[in-house]
Amino acid sequence: MSRRRVRPTDDPAVVRWVLTALALGVFGVLVGLPVAVVVAGALRHGVEAYLRAITDPLTVDALQLTLLVVAVAVPVNIVFGVAAAWALAKFDFPGRAALITLIDLPFAVSPVISGLVFVLLFGGRSLIGPWLIAHGWHIVFAPAGIILATVFVTFPFVARELLPALEAAGRTNEEAALVCGATGWQTFWRVTLPNARGALLAGVALATARAAGEFGAVSVVSGHIRGRTNTLPLHIEILYNEYDFSGALAVATLLVALALVTLAIRWAVDAHAARDAA
Amino acid sequence: MRRRRDALPGLSLTLSLTVGGLLLFIVVPLTTVVATSAHLTAGRFWAAVASPRAIASYRLSFGASLVAAAACAPLGLLFAWVLTRYRFPGRRLLDALIDLPFALPTAVSGIALTTVWAQTGWLGRPLARAGVPVAFTAAGVTLALIFIGLPFVVRAIMPVLDALGHEPEEAGAVLGASRWQTLARITLPTLLPAVLTGVALAFARALGEYGSVVFIAGNLPLRTEIAPLLIMTKLEEYDYAGATAVAVVLLAASFLLLLVLNRAQAWTAERTGMTASRIG
Incomplete structure (x- = not known):
């Protein structure tokens, strides 16, 4: 300017x-x-108390489960997000608009309902729940349910960030690559992806922050079993309800830091895109 | 660009992955809620949906969400205007941090807001002394929902305001309109679809919001209990039927809103040639 x-x-x-x-x-x-x-x-009780709170064994357990949830939910999200963005941005077909609305659906559903659906589907009183439990497959009140609920709430993130980027890029670059003899996968890896790297990164960052921070949906399916089904946000709630305010806030700083990193990534991606456009 | 034939590969693979994923993770689970509620007799369903406690929770959830979303309209306009039109130190930082309520885990927001606004908090104490308690009242619920909704409204307005530029207003000025006339007749009407889209997004989010509200709400049945919390409470009491019935009401409202939003977004696109909001 x-x-x-x-x-x-x-x-x-x-x-x-x-x-x-x-x-x-x-x-x-x-x-x-x-x-x-x-x-x-x-930090009210000093740095030592802070460090003690975030290295407490129960906090570490919660952190481990949160990392597991992120490690499963985010890759699932990437696969579906990239597939959905490719199909919706590069092609026009009947039902395209309806599909976009369906992808947005988890944004409109209350987190509590996002958890409830999996309790109704896999819980002890559901159609298949008793059979699953008899065969040792615990989903509700177990990490599997937490992961499923997290996949549900984070479903739109990658697709929603990637879709506008792929749409804006159009199809000509890919068509040129194909005419020059590249295979479909080569075109995707060498032409499409490099141009949409920023949007993908921003989507992954948002999905990661939400997966690590989801509270309502996870709260419904977790059963709050300490050391087993407790994620970081649930652990914060437990500490808070036990009046360990500084402990709860200490654990909360970890998630605040994650949120700030997410925003920084998105900011850098936007700045990069603005520079490219200029 | 018109499409002649599909030179690009991958439609069948990506489309089946998308549809399969949606069916497996979104559609089938959501259908369960409706299917479960269909098992209830009409009387049982009605008793759960229309109990005084449930009615009170809808009133609080819808009322507080509506007030909060409406309050986000002027606030969203203020932030969008300042961020788009002015240059000041820290503008880019503010632009990035305006999404913080969206990026912050809801439980963290809830605890943070409660700590500030509770009767022992930095702002809650003087307010409580002045006779205006915030935490554990409907005002606290509304405050948390304003916090959550604000980025949706700001992000809906900003791209439209940016694309509008100065030219239409300059034309108004050149043709002799006063500054107020220009704003009232040119700028605000152009921004209106985006503002309404943002407000609807904020309302939709507020209606289902749980984490940032439960800590500050007080959660007294009939008084400060939001509908999502009522679902949670009924689940903890193993009243699955009751939880499902209330969930159906909330889901129906959310779907209706989603349809309205799609219309509003199409309207914005028609009026301005661009899509509003990237986060909703």
Whole structure:
């Protein structure tokens, strides 16, 4: 962007000042302060207490389960997201719009219902639940249910970030590659993916943050068994309800850090795309 | 670009993966809720759906979501305007951090908001002394929902405002309109579909929101109990039928909203030639 000239539609300096101050003030009170309070509360009893809280064996157990959930749910998400984005961006077919709505569906469903559906499907009172449990397949109140619920809530993330990028890129590059003799897979790996790397990365970051931080859906299916079905957000809730506020806030800082990293990745991707466009 | 024939491969593979994944992970599980509720007798279903406790929870959930989404409209306009039109130190940081409520785990948001607004908190204490308790009241529920909804509205408006540019307003100014006339007759009407889309997205999210609300709500039956929490409570009491019945009501509202949203987004696209919002 070159030097800005003064436009007749530029707001007067007073208006600019007041509105900017208002926006910063609202953001500070509504979002900034709560985050600051998490960090301050986590460190209230000193760095040593903080480190003790986040290295507590139960916290480590919760972290391990959270990492397992992320390690399964995010790759599943990537496979479906890439497939869906390819089909929906590069082709036109009847029912395309309906399919996009279906992909968005988990965004509209309450997290509690996202958990409930798996209790109804696999729980002890469901059609197949008793059979599964008799054969040693525990899904509800077990890590499998937590993973399923997480896949459900994170389903749209990668597809939703990738779709606009693939749509904007059009089909000509891929068609050129195919005409030059590349196979379909070569075209995807060497032409499509390099151009959509940023969007994919942003989608994966968002899916990871949500998978690690999902609370409502996971809360329904987990059964809150410490050391077995406790993820980090559930562990935070337990600590909080036991009035271990600084412990809860200490564990919460781990997830705050993850959220900030996610936003940083998305910001870098956007900045990169803006530079490419310029 | 018109499509002549499919030179690109992979439609059958990717489409079957997409449809298969959707059926397996989304459609079949969701159908279970409806199928389970169909097993209930009409009387049983109605007793669960229309109990005084359930009615009170819908009233709070719909009411607080509506107020919060409406409050997000002016706030969203403020943030979108400042971020798009002004240049100030920290603008890019604010632009990135505005998504924080979306990226933050809901349980963390809930605890953080409660710590600030509870009667022992930094802001809750002076407010409670002034006779305005926030945490553990409907006001606290609304506050949490504003927090959650804000990024949806800001992100719906920003791309439209950015694409609008200064030219239409300059044309208005050149033709002799006052600044207020220009804003009221040119800018706001153009932004309206995007604002409504954002508000609907925020409302849809607020309706089902659980984690950021339960800590600050107080969760008293009939008073500060949101519908998603009622589902949770009924599940913990092993009242699967009751939980499912309330879930059906909430799901029906969400589907209806999704349809309205699709219409609103098509409207925005028609009016401005672009799609609003990337996060919803």
